[in-house]
Amino acid sequence: MYGLQAVRLFWLSSSVVKTSNIVFQTAAISLILEIVAVFLFGNEMRFIDETEIKVKAGRGGNGIVSFHRAAFIPKGGPDGGDGGNGGSIIIKATSQLSTLEEATLRRIYNAENGHPGQGNKKSGRKGKSITLRVPIGTLIRDVNEDCLLVDLTEDGQEFVLAKGGRGGKGNQNFATSRNRTPRKAVDGKPGEERHLKLELKLLADVGLVGRPNAGKSTLLAALSRAKPLVADFPFSTLIPNLGVIPYGIYQRFVMADIPGLAEGARDGKGLGRQFLKHIERTRLLVVLIESQEEDYRRAYERLMDELDGFSEELAELPRLIVKSKSDLENIESTAETMQFDLKISSVSGEGLNDLVDLIADKLGLIKEARV
Numbered sequence: 277m278y279g280l281q282a283v284r285l286f287w288l289s290s291s292v293v294k295t296s297n298i299v300f301q302t303a304a305i306s307l308i309l310e311i312v313a314v315f316l317f318g319n320e321m322r323f324i325d326e327t328e329i330k331v332k333a334g335r336g337g338n339g340i341v342s343f344h345r346a347a348f349i350p351k352g353g354p355d356g357g358d359g360g361n362g363g364s365i366i367i368k369a370t371s372q373l374s375t376l377e378e379a380t381l382r383r384i385y386n387a388e389n390g391h392p393g394q395g396n397k398k399s400g401r402k403g404k405s406i407t408l409r410v411p412i413g414t415l416i417r418d419v420n421e422d423c424l425l426v427d428l429t430e431d432g433q434e435f436v437l438a439k440g441g442r443g444g445k446g447n448q449n450f451a452t453s454r455n456r457t458p459r460k461a462v463d464g465k466p467g468e469e470r471h472l473k474l475e476l477k478l479l480a481d482v483g484l485v486g487r488p489n490a491g492k493s494t495l496l497a498a499l500s501r502a503k504p505l506v507a508d509f510p511f512s513t514l515i516p517n518l519g520v521i522p523y524g525i526y527q528r529f530v531m532a533d534i535p536g537l538a539e540g541a542r543d544g545k546g547l548g549r550q551f552l553k554h555i556e557r558t559r560l561l562v563v564l565i566e567s568q569e570e571d572y573r574r575a576y577e578r579l580m581d582e583l584d585g586f587s588e589e590l591a592e593l594p595r596l597i598v599k600s601k602s603d604l605e606n607i608e609s610t611a612e613t614m615q616f617d618l619k620i621s622s623v624s625g626e627g628l629n630d631l632v633d634l635i636a637d638k639l640g641l642i643k644e645a646r647v
């Protein structure tokens with residue numbers, strides 16, 4: 277996170293050096309204040325979308341050898357109880373979280389061992405299980421086996437990451453007519469262990485892409501109840517935002533706004549590229565190009581270069597090409613070098629309803645259909 281702040285600060289400070297533009301200076305000062313605030317009050321904006329953890333389930337408790345002892349019963353039978361099962365480690369997807377932060381509280385998670393059995397045929401207590409909560413859209417890979425274990429796509433979906441070992445049997449189980457005093461009991465089994473990689477890839481229907489400052493966050497705020505930071509400088513969005521957009525009475529779709537894609541993002545410039553994975557699982561991209569761009573086609577092709585270079589999934593997604601900030605458009609000064617699907621203004625509201633209709637159409641939503 278501080279890395280992101282630093283990139284933004286670097287970008288802004290270089291702009292301050294280059295220009296005396298008051299906007300940049302104000303932006304740089306506000307960013308410095310933001311960093312100071314983060315140091316003082318903690319960082320509430322930590323967006324963690326990747327982490328590695330080790331999990332170890334509890335060992336099963338041992339079964340024990342014991343014989344019933346009571347006054348006037350000299351030869352009580354075997355009464356050694358079974359060991360309790362070890363605790364498991366479970367992962368659960370929840371809509372209440374939007375980052376993996378909670379799962380990163382520890383590097384290693386150990387569930388409790390099962391307790392040994394007791395005399396009087398009492399079983400040992402089970403070890404306590406641990407449930408890790410992660411956001412919906414978390415993929416879990418086994419690092420050693422190099423395979424995907426599960427993709428948690430539903431609210432409440434659970435998966436056992438490491439199963440607790442079974443408790444061993446006590447000697448009460450081994451009495452036979454030939455051997456009434458068995459001295460055999462079984463030890464508990466070890467719990468499973470795994471080295472895992474958790475990766476969050478947000479689940480949204482539509483992804484917004486555009487260069488920094490293209491008006492992505494403003495559009496999301498205009499269409500949904502999301503309140504992303506909107507500001508008149510590039511890289512104002514540092515983490516992805518999701519917004520739910522209603523369509524008709526019963527339908528809705530989720531739109532993701534990610535940090536702007538700077539030119540050369542593919543070579544590590546700017547912030548946008550690391551967030552592209554969060555729109556990889558969408559069904560449609562809305563590409564925003566500012567009406568004030570000097571060369572629309574060039575701006576579009578540069579964006580497409582970044583997307584195509586990122587992954588096949590992104591390259592193949594259907595796209596709507598939308599001209600943004602139409603209220604600022606100066607028709608004489610910009611030669612129309614490409615075909616837009618629509619032009620919109622999040623400020624005047626021009627084209628917003630049409631955009632929602634167009635997106636819904638591409639997603640195959642039917643306005644009056646109940647979900």
Ligand SMILES: Nc1nc2c(ncn2[C@@H]2O[C@H](COP(=O)(O)OP(=O)(O)OP(=O)(O)O)[C@@H](O)[C@H]2O)c(=O)[nH]1
Pocket residue numbers: 486487488489490491492493494495505506507508509510511512513514534535536537600601602603604620621622623624
């Ligand atoms: N006039 C006008 N201004 C707009 C419109 N949409 C956005 N803006 C302004 O453009 C600036 C940038 O808008 P953002 O929504 O933060 O842009 P962004 O694409 O999210 O930018 P990054 O997050 O930095 O990539 C802000 O000052 C907005 O108020 C619009 O339709 N008309």
Ligand SMILES: [Mg+2]
Pocket residue numbers: 492493494504505506512513533534535536
């Ligand atoms: Mg933004």
